Amino acid sequence: MICAYLAFTDTGLALAKRLAAALPGSVARCGQDGTSLAEWTGVQFVQSDALIFVGAAGIAVRAIAPHCKSKTTDPAVVVVDECGRFAVPILSGHLGGANDLARTIAAVCGAVPVITTATDAHGIFAADEWAKHQNCIVLEPERIKLVSGKLLAGQPVYYWADIPVTGTAPAGLFPAEAPEKADLALTLCPTGQALHLVPRIGVLGIGCKRGTSAETLEAAFAAFCARHGLAVQAVTAAASIDLKQNEPGLLAFCQAHGWPVRFYTAAQLRSTPGQFTPSPFVQSVTGVDNVCERAAVLDAGGSLFYPKFACSGATFALACRPFAPDWRWQNG
Structure with missing residues (x-):
């Protein structure tokens, strides 16, 4: 987490430096x-x-007001009085991590963390905070209040998880009979009207003909996602063979999505353990029987989730990094 401290007085500056020594x-x-x-x-x-x-909360509120846009993008904002008695998160308590930051700051300087979000005040499960701790993205932040509202009202919230979650589900959460009947869903493939939490664990393996454009790759990727119902947000990186490391279309496609892309030699891909879809043609051109599946699995260090999909001269496969979610939703 990149932190920035601003003090309003010399006394506050001394405290800010003390905090920065512990939280750079x-x-x-x-x-x-x-x-x-x-x-x-x-x-x-x-x-x-x-x-x-570090100073008066009113000054901080007026300073950040013109910049606040969305709970999904706004940074965490915490105010600490210059005597170090209270640490108050005032923006992005859950998704931005301000509540956790306030607790950490409080532990450093002996302050009282003043947490005002309703779920925390009542000791109730917070779906958005849990999502952050589990490395998930919240697809529909506007639905957070629906889940929290039910829990605060003492109503049951039904959840669905494509991947088993260890531990005991928090009070008020019960397993749903089907994804379509869930209020809350942990999944790579969202469906229905639930609040969807998508794990950021996917690696996209890519193969393509020489000269394939970024636009062609984008269209083929859209078809791949549509075929499987995959949430684009699940993908965090891409991988391919080193023969493609100077392909302008592939590089532009990955850059447009903000994915780091890594390239592997044919020997590295051949040594990747697992069962893959073989292609004599790909073998003759690249020296390995499959590029997209092997590259995805090798880079993810996990298992193949969706096998080879071919479209318009491009091939895609998805592998997932190891992921072991649990029901803990607060630090400590």
């Missing part, structure tokens, strides 16, 4: 070295994962 981040004092409250906030709101204001 940049430290500034408002009014010194040309540091403007508005300019600092604007820059750090984009560059940092967490903003920690």
Whole structure:
């Protein structure tokens, strides 16, 4: 987590430096070295994962107000009084991690973490906080309130999980009979009206003909996702054979999605254990019988989830990194 501290006084600056020694981040004092409250906030709101204001909460609220957009993208914001008595998360408590950050800061300086989110106040399971701890993305953040509202009202929430979750489900959560009947679903392939939490564990293996354009790859990938009902957000990286490392279309396609792409030699791919879809033609061209499946599995260090899919001169396969979700939803 990239942290940025801003103090309003010299006393606050001393505390900010103390906190930064334990939780590293940049430290500034408002009014010194040309540091403007508005300019600092604007820059750090984009560059940092967490903003920690040491001083009055009202000043911090006014500073961040013009920049707040969405709970899915806003950074965590925590205010600590300059005496170090209270640590108050005021933005992105769950998805941004401000609640956890406030607890950590409190432990460093002996403060009281002042957590005001309703689920935390009542000790009730928070789906969005759980998603963050499990490395999942929340597909429909507007549905969080529906799940939380049911739990706060004492109503049952039914969940579905494609991947077994260890431990005991929190109070109020019960297994659903089918994905379509779930209020909450942990899945790579969302369906129905549940609040879908998608694990960020997928590696896309890619094979393609020379000169395949990014647009062709994009269309083929859309067909691959449609075939399986796969959420695009499940994919975090891509992999292929080193013969493709200078393919402009493949590189542009991966860059457009923000995926790091890694390339492996034919020997590395051949040594990948598992059962794969063989192709004599691919073997004759690349020196290995399958590129997309082997590359995905090798890079993921896990298992093949969806086998080879061919479309418009491109092939895709999906492998998943090891993933062992559990029902814990708070640190400590």
